[in-house]
Amino acid sequence: MTMSCADVRPLAAELALGLVAGPERAEALEHLDACPDCRGHVESLAMVGDELLLLTPSAEPTDGFETRVLAQLAPARPARPPRRVPRWLGIAAAVMVAVSLAGGALALRSGHPTDVAEATMWTASGKDVGDVYLHDGNPSWVFVALPGWADHAAQQPWVMRITLKDGKHLTLPAMTLDRGKGAWGSTLDVDVGDVRSVALLDTDGHVWCSATLTA
Amino acid sequence: VWAASDEALLAGLATGDREAALAFVRRFQRKVFGVALLILGDPGRAEDVAQEAFTRAWRHAVTFDPRRGSVATWLLTITRNLAIDAVRVQRARPADLVDMLDLTVADLRPEPGDIASRSDEVSRVTAAVAELPEEQRRAVVLASMYGRTAQEVSELEDIPLGTAKTRIRTGLIRLREALGASVAVDER
Numbered sequence: 359m360t361m362s363c364a365d366v367r368p369l370a371a372e373l374a375l376g377l378v379a380g381p382e383r384a385e386a387l388e389h390l391d392a393c394p395d396c397r398g399h400v401e402s403l404a405m406v407g408d409e410l411l412l413l414t415p416s417a418e419p420t421d422g423f424e425t426r427v428l429a430q431l432a433p434a435r436p437a438r439p440p441r442r443v444p445r446w447l448g449i450a451a452a453v454m455v456a457v458s459l460a461g462g463a464l465a466l467r468s469g470h471p472t473d474v475a476e477a478t479m480w481t482a483s484g485k486d487v488g489d490v491y492l493h494d495g496n497p498s499w500v501f502v503a504l505p506g507w508a509d510h511a512a513q514q515p516w517v518m519r520i521t522l523k524d525g526k527h528l529t530l531p532a533m534t535l536d537r538g539k540g541a542w543g544s545t546l547d548v549d550v551g552d553v554r555s556v557a558l559l560d561t562d563g564h565v566w567c568s569a570t571l572t573a
Numbered sequence: 574v575w576a577a578s579d580e581a582l583l584a585g586l587a588t589g590d591r592e593a594a595l596a597f598v599r600r601f602q603r604k605v606f607g608v609a610l611l612i613l614g615d616p617g618r619a620e621d622v623a624q625e626a627f628t629r630a631w632r633h634a635v636t637f638d639p640r641r642g643s644v645a646t647w648l649l650t651i652t653r654n655l656a657i658d659a660v661r662v663q664r665a666r667p668a669d670l671v672d673m674l675d676l677t678v679a680d681l682r683p684e685p686g687d688i689a690s691r692s693d694e695v696s697r698v699t700a701a702v703a704e705l706p707e708e709q710r711r712a713v714v715l716a717s718m719y720g721r722t723a724q725e726v727s728e729l730e731d732i733p734l735g736t737a738k739t740r741i742r743t744g745l746i747r748l749r750e751a752l753g754a755s756v757a758v759d760e761r
Contacts, residue, residue, distance in 0.1 A: 368738060368742070370742065371738070371741045371742040371745045371746075372716070372722065372723055372738070372741065374745065375716050375717050375720075375741075376653065376654050376657050376720075377657065377716060377720065377721075377723070379661060402749055403745045403746070403749060405641065405749075406745050406748045406749045406752060407650075407716075407717045408642050408646040408647075408649070408650045409642070409694070409698050409752065410698060410702070410713070410714075410717040410718060410748075411608055411646060411650060411652075411653055411717070412604075412645060412649065412694060412695050412698055413695065413698060413699060413702065413718065414604065414607050414608045414611055414649070414718050415607050415611070416603035416604050416606075416607040417603060417610045418603060418606070419602055419603070419620050420616075420620065423606070423620060423623070423624070424595065424598045424599055424602055426624060427598050427602070427624050427627045428591070428594060428595060428598065430624060430627075430628055431586075431589075431594055431628065431631050525616060525617075
């Protein structure tokens with residue numbers, strides 16, 4: 359059934375806001391195609407509805423959002439060949455964990471971790487700057503190696519933010535990267551499987567690079 | 574590139590310039606995510622919708638028409654439409670809507686440092702909304718910002734469906750007059 363002007367006018371506001379669906383919408387659009395007056399009425403209300411969206415409160419997406427968006431815009435970016443866990447990692451991590459624990463009373467049983475999750479740290483512009491490693495054990499730990507970090511990043515302290523799958527954040531103590539060659543780590547009080555992403559933030563809270571853990 | 578206009582960044586996005594794309598996403602991501610979150614009430618789904626909104630903007634950047642509105646309203650409208658589509662698939666809504674609505678209505682003002690506050694557009698719209706009678710303001714905010722249908726507004730406000738439709742329609746028409754939209758219309 360074709361709608362008349364009298365049918366469409368009461369629906370105009372909801373049509374303008376995209377709130378009419380299904381056959382009712384199809385019939386209304388059919389009328390608008392043939393009726394310049396009703397079409398102009400709905401379009402003018404739509405412009406008002408569009409402007410109202412400017413008043414919507416902003417909200418902060420999770421770490422790495424912009425990186426994920428950019429990756430989606432450029433899906434053809436060449437994939438980096440998988441890297442093996444560096445041999446030095448186990449030793450470095452063992453030293454790091456031993457030092458970070460109170461009094462150094464606990465050391466890792468093995469210097470070569472076998473249960474390590476790895477993910478690439480990307481800057482928002484898509485530059486591969488290093489890796490994050492997470493070891494699920496007792497204790498669990500996170501270790502970041504950023505050999506490709508830019509020099510400009512060296513001058514200020516950084517914060518590592520761990521985002522969990524339930525949306526909660528862990529903010530780990532400040533770190534300093536030495537002239538673009540950074541390696542840093544900490545023990546973790548959560549299951550590694552609960553970690554969704556790891557991000558490096560500057561003092562203003564901007565994410566400089568991040569990695570999203572899969573699986 | 575970071576100081577470029579919204580239109581310039583959109584043009585850069587359309588041509589695949591990575592720096593422009595990054596600046597565009599960084600400039601609008603909080604607002605886009607905010608629109609999706611307000612409608613969906615679920616951060617995970619809102620982020621999916623926000624991500625898709627940027628993809629749509631990238632694919633359809635050439636369709637942007639500055640005569641119809643700003644880049645911000647164009648992008649946020651894409652986001653709202655995607656969020657409403659997502660709601661239709663799975664109608665999960667925030668339980669604390671009324672509290673959120675009260676907060677939103679009471680706090681309609683530009684945010685310091687936010688993209689939109691760089692123009693007087695937000696101030697103009699805010700002033701127009703503030704002039705609406707309270708019941709029309711609530712109905713318009715529910716429909717336009719929260720993506721609620723007239724039926725849902727009727728249930729949330731505990732008013733007849735016809736009254737909900739009238740409040741939304743009358744409120745939008747008043748706003749159009751206040752904002753100076755130029756299309757001659759029937760004021761029924």
